[in-house]
Amino acid sequence: MVRQPGLKPTVPAHLRVGMWLRFGGATGRTPNAIPRGFTRNQQRKEFSNGQI
């Protein structure tokens, strides 16, 4: 998307993405239905080296 000259977004890009996710992202689900953040879940699962 090309931003129009002189128009500044009121919310920084990373927060807009966060808000979009918070309100369901592409799933359209309500906030309560949002699964835990994928990154955090992956970190939780991967916190073991896994090569013993």
Place this chain on the structure above:
Amino acid sequence: MARFDYPATGAWSAGQPSGTRKFLNFPADRPIALDSGKTLQDVTIAYETWGELNAEKSNAILLCHAWTGDSHAAGSAEEGSPTPGWWEGLVGSGCAIDTDKWFVVCTNSLGGCQGSTGPASLHPQDGKQYGSRFPVITVRDMVRAQVRVSDMLGIDVWHSVIGGSMGGMQVLEWAITFPHRVRTLVPIATCLQATAQQIAWGAIGRRAIRLDPKWQGGDYYDAAIGEGPWQGLAIARMIAQVTFRSDNVFTDRFGRELADMDADYNGLGLWDKFEVENYLDHHGDKLIRRFDTNSYLIIGKAMDLHDVARGRGTLQNAVSRIAAPVLSVGISSDILYPTYQQKQIRDMINDVGGTCEYVEIDSPHGHDAFLINLDQVGKPLTDFLTKHAI
């Protein structure tokens, strides 16, 4: 269509990308004699190297991996090696094991499944996987295979042999079986002989695999996708994974959190999951895709059979053969190989006139800490190697 897309085995096989692996094939007329009285012919050992061997061949270090590790001790994940090196960050240029200085070798252990001869390898007589025909091996047998590798690489004496968990068992067998071929030794989070509790954990995992009908007594290599013994291997791995960590770190990471936050998910269903279950499922799933069930059994049994006193009378007799300085490393929160075992290594070696230092990694991460707290592993390791450098 299979419900799960798990392969019958996660073993590496010829024809797949070999990554940074190299291979040594033992002469067909020189089989390996095993502790069981059986022999293995046409043995191949996969290995990787880092750094350069100097002209005097005095700067070689052998790394020994743990149960499901392999020769990929350092380096990134790549085609042929789906996971980063198990000591990535500890081994490399400028690292604690500095490959600008040391020539580092890591072999995939005998019985393994990432290029070395193991149950998923093809039997030289009929070209079909060994499967149930693969003999029980011991840690001492693994070391005998490593000695062959040393000979083929032209390394008479290793400056150091280093390893954790099962790798540490190999270190101790090197120290006792081939004392004239090692200059220093670093066994980490390991023991002189497997204890009843360690064997008990192993036995539960073995039972889980044996009860999986798709294990088929060990001859499952022709199974279709999803029809291999993945259930048994996953359960065995889930059990082991609990023993690799500590109560504190599980509480810290997962607590009592549920695995799903859907509004209608209250966790009261019999099969609704806690977050920690997701973690165990994940590690079971990962192992199925990169390991072989029979290798898991064979290597696990080798660990249970580990006893440096076997055939040597007593532990004192065995330990008295150690001639090289030893750095024994323990982990404060290790519930699988508690620190009394690494202190026992120190005390017994010193009691019989040897030289052994003890260092403890202060970590909540349990047995896994030697693969996680690399700063705490690296510092004493560097100091020890430097202190005993030629």
